[in-house]
Amino acid sequence: MQFSEKQFSKYFHTHYRPLCLHALHFMGNVEEAEDVVQEIFMKLWDKRDQLETIQSIKSYLYKAVRNNCLTRIRDAKPTTPLETVAHDQLLPEDEQEERSEMEARIWKMIDELPERRRQIFLMAKRDGLSYRDISEQTGLTVKTIENHVFRAMQSLRTKDFNAYLFFFA
Amino acid sequence: MQQNRNDIDESIRFVAQHYRQGVFDTAKGWKRLTHSLQEFRRVQYLSLVTRVAAVALLLIVTGIGIWISVNRPSQLLAESDNTIFSLPDHTEVVMQEGAELTYDRHFGNRYRHVSMHGNIRFSVTHDETMPFIVFTPTAKITVLGTVFNVSENDEGTELSVISGKVLFTPESPAVQILCTKGMRVHYREKGKEINVFSDDTSIFYSAERNELSINNATLEQLLMLLSQYYNVQMKAPEEELPLRLTSTFSGKSIIEILNIINITLDSHIQIVN
Numbered sequence: 001m002q003f004s005e006k007q008f009s010k011y012f013h014t015h016y017r018p019l020c021l022h023a024l025h026f027m028g029n030v031e032e033a034e035d036v037v038q039e040i041f042m043k044l045w046d047k048r049d050q051l052e053t054i055q056s057i058k059s060y061l062y063k064a065v066r067n068n069c070l071t072r073i074r075d076a077k078p079t080t081p082l083e084t085v086a087h088d089q090l091l092p093e094d095e096q097e098e099r100s101e102m103e104a105r106i107w108k109m110i111d112e113l114p115e116r117r118r119q120i121f122l123m124a125k126r127d128g129l130s131y132r133d134i135s136e137q138t139g140l141t142v143k144t145i146e147n148h149v150f151r152a153m154q155s156l157r158t159k160d161f162n163a164y165l166f167f168f169a
Numbered sequence: 170m171q172q173n174r175n176d177i178d179e180s181i182r183f184v185a186q187h188y189r190q191g192v193f194d195t196a197k198g199w200k201r202l203t204h205s206l207q208e209f210r211r212v213q214y215l216s217l218v219t220r221v222a223a224v225a226l227l228l229i230v231t232g233i234g235i236w237i238s239v240n241r242p243s244q245l246l247a248e249s250d251n252t253i254f255s256l257p258d259h260t261e262v263v264m265q266e267g268a269e270l271t272y273d274r275h276f277g278n279r280y281r282h283v284s285m286h287g288n289i290r291f292s293v294t295h296d297e298t299m300p301f302i303v304f305t306p307t308a309k310i311t312v313l314g315t316v317f318n319v320s321e322n323d324e325g326t327e328l329s330v331i332s333g334k335v336l337f338t339p340e341s342p343a344v345q346i347l348c349t350k351g352m353r354v355h356y357r358e359k360g361k362e363i364n365v366f367s368d369d370t371s372i373f374y375s376a377e378r379n380e381l382s383i384n385n386a387t388l389e390q391l392l393m394l395l396s397q398y399y400n401v402q403m404k405a406p407e408e409e410l411p412l413r414l415t416s417t418f419s420g421k422s423i424i425e426i427l428n429i430i431n432i433t434l435d436s437h438i439q440i441v442n
């Protein structure tokens with residue numbers, strides 16, 4: 001088995017964002033997470049002649065990302081025991097994959113929120129601002145801010161919650 | 170279910186905390202990756218080259234097709250004996266059944282070249298500025314304006330001059346034989362044999378066997394042919410030119426042949442540098 005350009009492209013486009021989010025759980029930094037995933041796909045391309053030894057490309061990618069992250073963390077902080085770092089990743093591997101895929105969908109849904117709603121949602125959930133602070137910064141009423149955040153959460157939960165329940169509940 | 174909801178809320182919080190527009194963009198990531206992978210870039214480059222080459226090939230093929238259709242030569246084919254055609258320069262050809270004659274769109278403008286197969290009689294319109302040249306697979310026949318007959322088949326080419334002068338050049342040896350009214354030349358590709366006939370004379374030459382057979386030829390005719398065959402200039406006193414000779418030379422050099430002729434006819438042929 002050998003990757004064609006088309007197959008390689010398909011794997012990349014299917015798993016790139018979930019793998020980035022998988023790496024983000026280890027690295028805590030989007031730039032470094034992307035660097036890890038880029039490196040993993042470069043290695044995958046280099047190994048395309050030996051793919052018959054790999055049972056599942058998807059599992060291989062997730063494991064490779066995990067190992068790469070742990071190596072980077074160890075190299076950056078040699079005194080940090082890897083067990084401590086990995087402690088945060090206690091979920092079984094298949095659940096880690098599912099979580100990353102779900103988070104990739106959430107990321108995409110945030111991309112697709114109306115701009116005003118996305119801005120208010122991020123001020124609340126990312127920047128940790130109170131509704132009153134957001135109200136002062138945007139000139140909207142607190143009630144409107146509450147409404148925007150509620151609707152954003154509802155749409156993120158609803159869309160993904162239904163899919164999640166369908167597959168795993 | 171509550172646990173699931175908590176998991177989703179936890180994921181939403183996690184994503185929201187790190188979310189930045191344009192980050193983890195798959196299209197940007199793909200661009201970055203393919204830029205880093207030299208080999209992959211080459212594959213893409215080759216793919217691009219292949220596509221460009223395909224378009225170029227299509228254009229070339231289309232261009233050639235158009236060029237061929239514009240430059241398609243005219244072809245005359247005789248379905249019965251004595252079929253008469255008139256060429257653009259008003260040269261008249263009488264073709265026997267199965268004969269073919271081809272000329273391109275420049276005939277009569279830049280040159281007067283035709284190629285042929287079969288048996289064709291030509292009555293060539295006189296034009297000193299533009300020789301009329303007949304190509305057969307085994308010979309080239311050049312005329313200015315005359316009537317002659319050419320017969321071409323798988324064995325070779327035969328020329329019969331009815332009026333005027335015709336220059337006959339076999340493919341090999343490429344000697345030029347000036348044929349006048351009543352003369353006939355037959356060239357056989359096999360053996361590279363040339364047979365020249367006139368009313369009471371015949372000369373046979375086989376390049377492969379290096380054999381020359383002369384029957385009642387004048388010294389003038391002989392010198393013309395020998396100078397062509399052996400690519401040397403020869404001369405003899407003018408009064409000796411009408412002398413006639415019948416002989417066969419096989420495997421002889423030109424020096425030996427000239428010595429034999431001089432002894433036989435008591436002539437004084439000399440090679441001129």
